[in-house]
Amino acid sequence: MSEDVVATYLVESYLPLEHAAATIAGEQSTGTFVAVARETAELRDRFAARVQSIEELEPTGNADLPGAMHPDDGRRRSARIRIAFGLDNFGPSLPNLLAAVAGNLFELRQIAGIRLLDLDLPDAFAERYPGPQYGVAGTRAVLDRPDGVLLGTIVKPSIGLPVEELRVVVRELAEAGIDFIKDDELMGDPPHSPLADRVAVVTDELDRVAQRTGRRPMYAFNITDDLDRLAANHDLVRDAGGTCVMVCVNLIGATGLAWLRQRCELPIHGHRAMTGVYTRASQLGIDFVAWSKLARLAGADHLHTNGLSNKFYETDDEVPALDRSGPATVVRWV
Known part of the structure; x- marks a missing residue:
């Protein structure tokens, strides 16, 4: 069983989709909006979220989120993107899970639209949280x-x-x-x-x-x-x-x-x-x-x-x- 949490998003951006996906993965794990001295290759190898797949979709026609970046080509792209987060980043904790998979995503200027569609969770969450009693x-x-x-x-x-x-x-x-x-x-x-x-x-x-x-x-x-x-x-x-x-x-x-x-x-x-x-x-x-x-x-x-x-x-x-x-x-x- 995978020890990753896999989050599936609907993402819309004027940036190339690979760039948008990398921005999300970095912001919600080891990166930030500028390079910092101690984000080493070894640290990224262990803790960086990983883009698993990018499935480009037809434009949705949705309105842009306020403040979204508009690069020169002006083409709005849409995709279903799956990102894996190592469980070691936050452990089987619901509030800290949400900080990782939802946290700052909705504020990023690089993103014109983003929606968390689904979550695949490792067994550690079921071991920590018993779920419904009845x-x-x-x-x-x-x-x-x-x-x-x-x-x-x-x-x-x-x-x-x-x-x-x-x-x-x-x-x-x-x-x-x-x-x-x-x-x-x-x-x-x-x-x-x-x-x-x-x-x-x-x-x-x-x-x-x-x-x-x-x-x-x-x-x-x-x-x-x-x-x-x-x-x-x-x-x-x-x-x-x-x-x-x-x-x-x-x-x-x-x-x-x-x-x-x-x-x-x-x-x-x-x-x-x-x-x-x-x-x-x-x-x-x-x-x-x-x-x-x-x-x-x-x-x-x-x-x-x-x-x-x-x-x-x-x-x-x-x-x-x-x-x-x-x-x-x-x-x-x-």
Whole structure:
């Protein structure tokens, strides 16, 4: 098994593609924008990132990133470029991996567009990060639903609902046959609806419904918070008999998610809030494939994609591809 991390990028530049690829590899490993005295041949041999392949593509028609260099010939080139980073550069560490494969790339003037498409990771990352604790099979086991379609929905209005009205909403959804209910990403631990109050009301109502119907939906409580509150929020849900917690992956970061996963006893529902910052602009950012791999590795049991004919930017043709794009368990909202 290779000890390299291989990152695949969509790169656009007015420089020759070999020059652009070398700039990326150098900036994210041993080099910088000028030669320095101690970047020896021996040091480069051991630590320099290596360009594995350059596949030139048809021009994308994307707009240039601000400040992109425009050499004299004025021809914009596009390519899929694969770059290998030695694991010895950063070790099996998610934050330091991101510093290497994403770090300063989006600021380079030599690049008119760059998007991290995919990541191939060595086994050392799976040994360091256990990944999902439950996944599809474990979630179905908690729900006692070994097969069939699982129906999910979100509590609305997103914020402002008194907890006793939340009780009614949860009752109606549970009795209607919904399998999975979740807090909105805007509903964390606000003064008007504290997490402790919601947990007490929702778990009580789900127990009542289960006594009548024999079915108890999974409810994902949004425990997103500062790192020093995550464990207590999780314990609050667990101790009340809750069966799922939700965090906004981008807001607590891969490190925060991995930290929670180490301590978590419940399925973790990973919300995609702010993912558009990375994925929406086609000439910039991190593709959902790469993003979902990182979130999955950090411990998310479920991840969002968009729904069909929905309010988000992905087209109906793109949504099924997102569901198949990465190793993550995805929940598509309709």
